[in-house]
Amino acid sequence: MPDIAFVKPALPRNGVLVLPMTEGDPPAGLAQEADGATGGLLVRALEAAGFKGRKGQATTLHALGDWTKVVALGLGKAAELKPEAAEAAGGSLVPAISGDREVTVAADTLDPQLAASLGFGALLRAWRFDRYRTTEKEEDKPKLERLAIANANATAAKTAFGPLRAVADGVFLTRELVSEPPNVLDPAEFAERCRGLERLGVEVEVLGPKEMKRLGFGALLGVAQGSAKEPRMVVMQWKGAPKGKKQKPLALIGKGVTFDTGGISIKPSAGMEDMKWDMAGAGAVVGAMAALAGRKAKADVVGLVGLVENMPSGTAQRPGDVVKTYSGQTVEVINTDAEGRLVLADVMWYCQERFDPRAMVDLATLTGAIIIALGNEHAGLFSNDEELAHRIIAAGVSVGEKCWRMPLGDAYDKQIKSDIADMKNVGGRPGGSITAAQFLQRFTNGKPWAHLDIAGTAWSSKDQPTVPKGATAFGVRLLDRLVAEMAEEG
Amino acid sequence: MLRVQFRRGPPDPALPLLLPVPEGAVLPRGAAEAGFRAAPGEVFEPAAAPRRLLLGLGPAPKRLALEKAGAAAAARFAELPHVALDARGQPAEAAAWIAAGVALGAWRFDRHRTRDVPPALLRLTAFVDDPAAARAVWEVAEAGVRGCLFARDLVAEPANHLTTRSFAKRLEELAEFGIHVDVLGRKRLTRAGFGALLAVGAGSATPPRIAVLRWRGSFDAPPVAFVGKGIVFDTGGISIKPAGGMEAMRADMAGAAACAGAMLSLALRRSPAPAMAVLALAENATGAESYRPGDVLRTLSGRTVEVVDTDAEGRLVLADALHHARGWRPRGMIDLATLTGAIVTALGHCRAGLFGNDAALMSALAAAGEEVGEHLWPMPIGESHRADLHSDIADIRQCVPPARGEGGWQARFIPDACHAAAFLREFAGKHSWAHLDIAGVDTAEEAHALGPAGPTGFGVRLLDALVAARFEEPDHHAAP
Structure with a gap:
């Protein structure tokens, strides 16, 4: 991971130089200086290479003057330059410089906030998960060690970067959890990693099978019973609201199935390796808690994750089983592969009962149907609260984690009626993501709640500007922003 | 009645x-x-x-x-x-x-x-x-009812009785209500270049048709245009469907039926709004003349399309129908189609999917739907949905092929309703356009609030209410 440093504007004599430039504008500041130093060759060479300054454009010039490499980085139109665009530009820069050790970015004319965003974008993109590579050749490894961002107000840029750095650390924690193989990251190990948040000031409690059995978590334990790995529930509390301004907490809840075989209703084998990331909802909650604590958010937030492994075995739960949830409601298990909602049911009920939160937001890689509905660009958003839904959509837009509202309603709720219990755990193919949300809604006890189905967005099969392919940590930045907007304002 | x-x-x-x-x-x-x-x-x-x-x-x-x-x-x-x-x-x-x-x-x-x-x-x-x-x-009220029941009758009719020819004939009978009906047969379709529609209909013994229904209204303005998918029977073609449940595919013309029913409603109540419908009628059969996966078609718009799956035929016939409707420079185009199974997975049987390029038209449609009990839900057309339709050989491909083991778990799930909408948008041009994917709501398995089990006539009363709310005054701000 490269260091991101903010420095006073000065043109480096040699090495690698990055020139962020807006569309249609002549070079200014250091870029203008660089052009002068090359006798106008910079501008002419960029023109010849077709560089226009468009968003996402990164044009590399080799051996220009004494610089081994100059990268012109398009920011789009100056009038439309927002933090998101600066982040994306920073991200797009990374592939062009990953083979260089030290790089200077001439962001001297940018607003310090935008300079910070550019660094943030680069940092997010530069993340890699290399823990299990042992034979990679030195020349194949990324070399970038230091990204020095020159800015007229370097101090302000550095200050603006502080909280972004904390959010990036939250994102990285999530990506790491999501990327870890399932033989390493089982529920106990996941809970252990949650304990790591204690050093940031988060209170962490871990409940094991005994405690959950005593409480009556019949649904969560039913899912876990087929696995040799013990389940866990982790409760994390960040108490950041200023004294005298104590508030009902916001609650974040995550599905953490550390591996999902489907259980007795076993999944087809193709692509099953991806089921290691069936804990991405829980991963996002942990990352968001780390981000909030890392930037010392002035809000009270609780995070709860239900951690299980869903395995087929002689002790596994069967289709047809009826389980009693912590709420007292009974569920007929029709399909053991619809296990996420069973885990969430107990955790959600526990959460609302213990914390009486002002709102609950759950994240879960819950259904394949949400990918059929929306694809991979939007997460599905379900909510019983208009204001909460609008805030989530707005937060998502501002951090590039888009959500699309999906419907709820009695007609869908009817689909999960059971002949033997209070409900069944699947409602058939039609509206499959909606009936899953209807199921969860029965465990909100009428409290304001939103559910994000992130099955299509938690993992990316291709690189995006600020997200390398693989674990996206979708939700961390959204939740961080949501807390900022909902609980920290005023 | x-x-x-x-x-x-x-x-x-x-x-x-x-x-x-x-x-x-x-x-x-x-x-x-x-x-x-x-x-x-x-x-x-x-x-x-x-x-x-x-x-x-x-x-x-x-x-x-x-x-x-x-x-x-x-x-x-x-x-x-x-x-x-x-x-x-x-x-x-x-x-x-x-x-x-x-x-x-x-x-x-x-x-x-x-x-x-x-x-x-x-x-x-x-x-x-x-x-x-x-x-x-x-x-x-009666105008709306008769339009709706006209559509239900058409949808209920089995495919050996409702062929493309007899469908067109039933539409020609609407002339008695003051609707101008023009049916384009194979020769005219060929001459004009309806390449997509002709390909879809090629495998059938009954040839494809385009029916254009026009209602003058009482003021001089471009019409509101309804565009309907009218596949009188959909076997899937060479990409043939599984046998179980295939009989329901006689209803794959419910979009066209709804558009025709709405035209009848407007005429019966002498709506002042100029309106038209372009209905693409074809049978998607398997035969020696059938089009194939891999074929490249030249659509009426001139754009070429790579066929990936012959069972995604609805979007092909609509591409030509939408382009044809553009010739009248409509104030708004609304297409109705039993288009995808994906919309049923997404929204179930109590809401149809609503896509489009005009937020005002879409919210007017949603409001009209609430008024008459035909509920819609807005759905996205994202950048990636359009990007997924990139073809290596033609201007666009018609859908995304299923994953063959690669691409991981997510690749098993394809947002086909969004892909279809992204495809159709290309043929709507800059016109104000909305698309209703009614695959989940055209037929009710059980008795519903407004009728017995069977065809619902979904869309007729909705379009009628939409026209009443939005198109019955000359609009000086209409988009060109």
């Missing part, structure tokens, strides 16, 4: 009686005890001879609540030939909309039964305070 009369005075005591009850009204003895709350569509039948039925209307009933009450009555009194409605003391429109509900609920499709045909409700006499006022509302 049901015969409806409005009369003054007390109801004929010899007739079975419908008694509408707004929520909060004083209930007859026994009703409250039986749990009757007068919610919309709720009924209560006390012991009486002739039979009597209390119809719940809910609080401050509007059109939809009244229609639901009427339809519930029709379901209960389905086999009584003549029924009275006592709407005295109710506003004039109440009687008319309840009658509309009775007519929708009493619809049957018995054409192909030769014996043991159950008796049907044929006649309703409404007793009201002001028959003339009730009749005036009924004229509007």
